[in-house]
Amino acid sequence: MAGLVNNLLILLLLFQNICLGFRSPLSIFKRYKDTTRSLSSECLGSEQPVISLGLSDFALDIRMPGVTPKQSDTYLCMSVRLPMDDEAYVVDFKPHASMDTVHHMLLFGCNEPSSTENYWDCDEGTCRDKSNILYAWARNAPPTRLPKGVGFRVGGETGGRYFVLQVHYGDISAFRDKHKDCSGVTLHLTHQKQPLIAGMYLMMSVNTVIPPGEKVVDADIACHYKRFPMHLFAYRVHTHRLGKVVSGYRVRNGQWTLIGRQSPQLPQAFYPVEHPVDVSYDDILAARCVFSGEGRTTETHIGGTANDEMCNFYIMYYMEAKHAVSYMTCTQNANPEMFRNIPQEANIPVPIKSDMLKMTHGHHEETKDSDTSSLLQQAKKEEEEILDQDFHIEEAVEWPGLDLKLGQVSGLALDPENNLVIFHRGDHVWDENSFDSKFVYQQRGLGPIEQNTILVLNPSNAKLLHSTGKSLFYLPHGLSIDKNGNYWVTDVALHQVFKLGTEGKEPLLTLGVALQPGSDKNHFCQPTDVVVDPITGSIYVSDGYCNSRIIQFSPDGLYVMQWGEESFLGRSRPGQFHIPHSLALIPDFSQLCVADRENGRIQCFRLETGEFTREIKHKSFGRELFAVSYVPGGLLFAVNGMPYPGEAEPVQGFVMNFSTGEIIDFFIPLRKSFEMPHDIVASEDRTVFVGDVHARAVWKFASTEKVEHRSVKKAGIEVQEIKESEAVAEARLKNKPESTHSLKDADKQPLVQQASSTGVSFVLITTLLIIPVVVLLAILIFIRWRKTTVYGGKGGGGINLGNFFASHKGYSRKGFDRLSTEGSDQEKDEDDGTDSEEECSASPPPPAPSSS
Numbered sequence: 001m002a003g004l005v006n007n008l009l010i011l012l013l014l015f016q017n018i019c020l021g022f023r024s025p026l027s028i029f030k031r032y033k034d035t036t037r038s039l040s041s042e043c044l045g046s047e048q049p050v051i052s053l054g055l056s057d058f059a060l061d062i063r064m065p066g067v068t069p070k071q072s073d074t075y076l077c078m079s080v081r082l083p084m085d086d087e088a089y090v091v092d093f094k095p096h097a098s099m100d101t102v103h104h105m106l107l108f109g110c111n112e113p114s115s116t117e118n119y120w121d122c123d124e125g126t127c128r129d130k131s132n133i134l135y136a137w138a139r140n141a142p143p144t145r146l147p148k149g150v151g152f153r154v155g156g157e158t159g160g161r162y163f164v165l166q167v168h169y170g171d172i173s174a175f176r177d178k179h180k181d182c183s184g185v186t187l188h189l190t191h192q193k194q195p196l197i198a199g200m201y202l203m204m205s206v207n208t209v210i211p212p213g214e215k216v217v218d219a220d221i222a223c224h225y226k227r228f229p230m231h232l233f234a235y236r237v238h239t240h241r242l243g244k245v246v247s248g249y250r251v252r253n254g255q256w257t258l259i260g261r262q263s264p265q266l267p268q269a270f271y272p273v274e275h276p277v278d279v280s281y282d283d284i285l286a287a288r289c290v291f292s293g294e295g296r297t298t299e300t301h302i303g304g305t306a307n308d309e310m311c312n313f314y315i316m317y318y319m320e321a322k323h324a325v326s327y328m329t330c331t332q333n334a335n336p337e338m339f340r341n342i343p344q345e346a347n348i349p350v351p352i353k354s355d356m357l358k359m360t361h362g363h364h365e366e367t368k369d370s371d372t373s374s375l376l377q378q379a380k381k382e383e384e385e386i387l388d389q390d391f392h393i394e395e396a397v398e399w400p401g402l403d404l405k406l407g408q409v410s411g412l413a414l415d416p417e418n419n420l421v422i423f424h425r426g427d428h429v430w431d432e433n434s435f436d437s438k439f440v441y442q443q444r445g446l447g448p449i450e451q452n453t454i455l456v457l458n459p460s461n462a463k464l465l466h467s468t469g470k471s472l473f474y475l476p477h478g479l480s481i482d483k484n485g486n487y488w489v490t491d492v493a494l495h496q497v498f499k500l501g502t503e504g505k506e507p508l509l510t511l512g513v514a515l516q517p518g519s520d521k522n523h524f525c526q527p528t529d530v531v532v533d534p535i536t537g538s539i540y541v542s543d544g545y546c547n548s549r550i551i552q553f554s555p556d557g558l559y560v561m562q563w564g565e566e567s568f569l570g571r572s573r574p575g576q577f578h579i580p581h582s583l584a585l586i587p588d589f590s591q592l593c594v595a596d597r598e599n600g601r602i603q604c605f606r607l608e609t610g611e612f613t614r615e616i617k618h619k620s621f622g623r624e625l626f627a628v629s630y631v632p633g634g635l636l637f638a639v640n641g642m643p644y645p646g647e648a649e650p651v652q653g654f655v656m657n658f659s660t661g662e663i664i665d666f667f668i669p670l671r672k673s674f675e676m677p678h679d680i681v682a683s684e685d686r687t688v689f690v691g692d693v694h695a696r697a698v699w700k701f702a703s704t705e706k707v708e709h710r711s712v713k714k715a716g717i718e719v720q721e722i723k724e725s726e727a728v729a730e731a732r733l734k735n736k737p738e739s740t741h742s743l744k745d746a747d748k749q750p751l752v753q754q755a756s757s758t759g760v761s762f763v764l765i766t767t768l769l770i771i772p773v774v775v776l777l778a779i780l781i782f783i784r785w786r787k788t789t790v791y792g793g794k795g796g797g798g799i800n801l802g803n804f805f806a807s808h809k810g811y812s813r814k815g816f817d818r819l820s821t822e823g824s825d826q827e828k829d830e831d832d833g834t835d836s837e838e839e840c841s842a843s844p845p846p847p848a849p850s851s852s
Contacts, residue, residue: 050083053188056192060083060187062107062185062186062187063165064078064119064182064183064184066181068178069172071172074169075167075169076119078118078164079115079116079162079163080163082160082161084155086155086191087155087157088155088156088189088190088191089151089152089153089154089189089191089192090151090187091189091190092188093135094185094188095137095185096182096183096185097184101169101174102169102183103168104168104269105167105185106135107133107163107165107166108163109131109162109163109164110127110131110132110160111129112127112128112129112162113127114126114127127164132200132326132327133200133314134152137185138267138269145657146318149195149196150196150233150318151190151197152197152198152326154189158326167183169181193321197321198317198318199230199316199327199328200314200317201285202314202327202328203223204329204330205220205302206302206331208289208302208309209301210296210300210309211293211299212296212298212300214293214294216290217292218291218339219288219289219290219291220336221287221288222285222286222287222336223285224283225279225285226282228323229278229279229280229281230279230319231319232278232317233316234270234315234316235260235262235313235316236313236314236316237260237262237264237289237313237314239312240307240309242296242309243309244263244264244350245261245263245264245289245346246261246264246287247260247261247287247342247343248261248313250277250279250283251283252284256286256341256343258343259277259315260274261350263351270314273659274614275613276660285315286342288346289311290346290347392665393655393667393704394667395667395670399461399462401457401699401700402699402700404457404697406697407424407425407426407429407453408424408425408693408696409678409691409692409697409698410424410478411423411478411529411691412679412680412691413479413480413481414481414689418459418683419458420689420698421455421479423453423454423469423489424476424691424696426449426450427449428446430475438517439526439546440517441494447471448474449471449476451470452467452468454467454487454500459687459689466502469487469500469504472507473493473494474491475493475494477490477491477492477527477528478490479679480531480532483532483534486501487499487502488530488531490528490529491527492527492544492545494514495518495523495525496510496514496527497524497541498510498511509556509557511541512527519547519549524544526545526547527542527544528542528582529542529582531584532555534585535587536607538553538607540607542580542582542583544579544580548579549562549564549580550562565577572596575605581596581597581627582627582628584629588634589658590607591607592606593628593630597624598623598624600621601616602615602625602636602638618654620640620649620654621638621654623647624640624642625640626676626679627679628680630682631682631686635656635657635682635686636656637656638680639653639654639690651675651676652666652667653666653668653688667701672695672699676693676694678693687702687703688700689701
């Protein structure tokens with residue numbers, strides 16, 4: 001018996017040593033975790049700052065350690081060391097900040113932070129050596145996203161080893177309860193080499209002087225580009241209080257191509273380049289800052305204090321890894337004469353609303369820069385983000401709203417409280433008898449709809465909160481809600497547009513003439529949708545089924561302008577429509593996007609001028625695209641129509657990156673099926689609602705961890721989709737998903753999902769520990785059986801593992817005979833055994849299902 005125990009112990013040690021040869025992803029973080037500072041218990045997620053995301057990926061949580069700023073306009077800094085010395089790549093950033101408490105955050109990379117304290121006042125500086133801006137977040141500004149395959153290089157021989165987080169607390173009235181703040185950012189890093197490396201190009205004026213009282217002063221910067229090609233995808237502008245507008249361009253063969261243009265008084269952040277720009281050898285990069293010296297009594301110079309000025313234009317780019325340069329600067333004006341041809345837009349200030357002016361960024365981050373050299377070091381290297389590839393949209397199957405008794409669902413919207421608002425047709429239907437050949441409504445004898453046509457639902461449980469709109473409409477169609485909570489609707493039978501208060505009893509504003517179709521300034525013909533600019537109050541109407549135009553009205557309903565014309569079969573030029581069916585405002589970029597239904601595309605236009613800016617069209621849209629919705633942060637959602645006979649493109653939902661037009665994800669219902677999805681609305685947490693006019697239903701979809709792989713070709717817009725397997729769908733139905741609330745919470749931390757990330761690690765470790773135990777139990781059972789059969793139930797001496805394995809074809813005695821309790825005189829083999837790796841190895845555990 002003693003021999004048996006000894007052999008078991010030795011065998012267990014052998015398996016343990018072999019398995020330890022397989023390096024756990026968590027092992028590289030052990031030293032880091034042991035030395036991690038103690039953080040406030042209020043900092044949720046901070047107890048585990050490093051989280052394994054697989055064999056090569058991990059998340060690094062960088063949070064303020066529970067701070068309470070004492071006064072407004074406070075800048076606090078803290079640092080986190082990269083948990084390994086090896087080279088890694090930052091491929092995504094997930095901010096954790098409340099707009100109520102944090103004005104903006106900056107993340108720097110360097111090798112020596114200014115302090116070793118848990119946190120410090122940023123007036124002491126961010127880094128002792130040169131610091132490189134890696135990330136910027138600001139309230140009311142869109143997040144930037146790294147394109148697929150792009151990463152910032154950190155660690156190793158050339159990358160920084162520390163991250164320094166700077167948080168600007170503007171108005172601290174939210175801290176009256178003395179709570180502790182844990183704002184910060186989660187980094188998604190990987191050891192996998194990225195084919196494209198991101199970097200930062202800083203254009204900065206160093207010698208501009210602004211005379212006192214001077215109304216307009218230009219600061220121009222221009223440099224010839226003399227390196228390998230780079231691709232620009234984001235920009236950031238920066239001045240102090242006198243800056244009015246900053247614009248950046250690529251100049252090639254005399255042609256000026258806009259990189260980005262923004263007011264420096266808006267929140268500091270990187271904004272996506274609307275149309276990705278490439279820069280080649282000998283192109284010119286040019287930028288202009290427009291200042292005004294009005295109100296100043298002395299000259300203003302470039303400098304590091306709030307009373308000085310700065311003119312900075314940051315460009316985020318990526319290059320092929322073999323040619324990558326992480327940081328470049330331009331501080332001269334190589335060709336002053338060329339600025340005579342700069343586009344006029346560069347001289348026009350960007351209008352911003354008054355409440356944004358109250359949030360104009362502070363400048364404590366500059367007070368630590370004593371000279372031009374340190375200013376240049378302020379903006380280096382590698383930066384953020386990814387096309388949110390870590391989420392997938394799936395139906396929230398527990399949402400009961402699918403069972404609501406509705407009429408034809410024509411419109412959806414979210415009110416300021418994020419409640420779902422449904423616009424439906426009650427007992428009225430739109431069929432072939434509804435209109436004559438001149439689009440005059442033929443069923444007026446039915447009277448208006450006697451049911452409440454506007455329903456306000458709790459988005460979590462579909463409970464009815466409020467209803468209105470009785471006896472007002474004949475055939476409802478489009479719905480939107482302005483920033484004040486007013487309902488804006490269209491009625492295709494009445495040929496009118498209405499503004500309604502939340503009670504909805506009487507219209508506050510009516511556009512069009514009841515029951516009279518037309519195409520002049522005072523008439524509509526089956527208007528499809530309406531939206532209101534939250535900044536200017538301008539009203540935009542898509543008109544419609546029998547007109548092909550977009551009309552702009554003033555906030556009071558006065559005609560301003562229109563654009564668009566009918567497209568002809570087979571020819572769809574920019575600005576032409578075949579049923580402009582749905583509208584989506586893109587306030588981040590001052591654009592209006594239109595679902596051009598029968599042309600199967602999205603067209604976008606400038607709000608101020610109606611100028612065409614871009615088209616988004618994919619083969620997977622099919623012939624019809626019914627509706628489009630935008631959420632701040634750069635995501636575009638859409639639904640298409642049923643395929644024509646003989647066509648294969650299914651009816652489905654789409655998630656797209658607005659800046660590139662690339663499809664990120666597809667989604668379809670699990671319960672019932674789309675018949676004619678008519679409208680779509682999405683919230684910032686990627687909760688999506690789709691209303692179907694034929695199914696008379698509303699589906700809810702939520703963001704979950706991605707469980708399927710999809711590849712999307714950018715150039716050819718060729719989409720290869722590996723659909724969700726039946727097993728995954730079956731698993732989702734058997735293992736009911738979490739509540740909508742928990743799905744939302746999980747989405748707020750897509751990079752750091754404890755249930756998924758730590759769950760995988762736990763399963764991996766548990767599997768590695770269980771394997772030896774299972775093998776030992778199997779050996780014991782087999783040995784007991786052998787002893788019973790060979791020795792007739794009598795003890796037959798010690799266990800000879802060598803003989804045991806040698807009795808099986810294909811196994812060598814090497815590495816086992818020396819463990820035998822009988823072969824004590826056997827010469828030790830030089831070979832330690834070649835089969836051990838095979839015996840210990842096991843397939844990695846499958847990822848947790850998306851519903852978990």
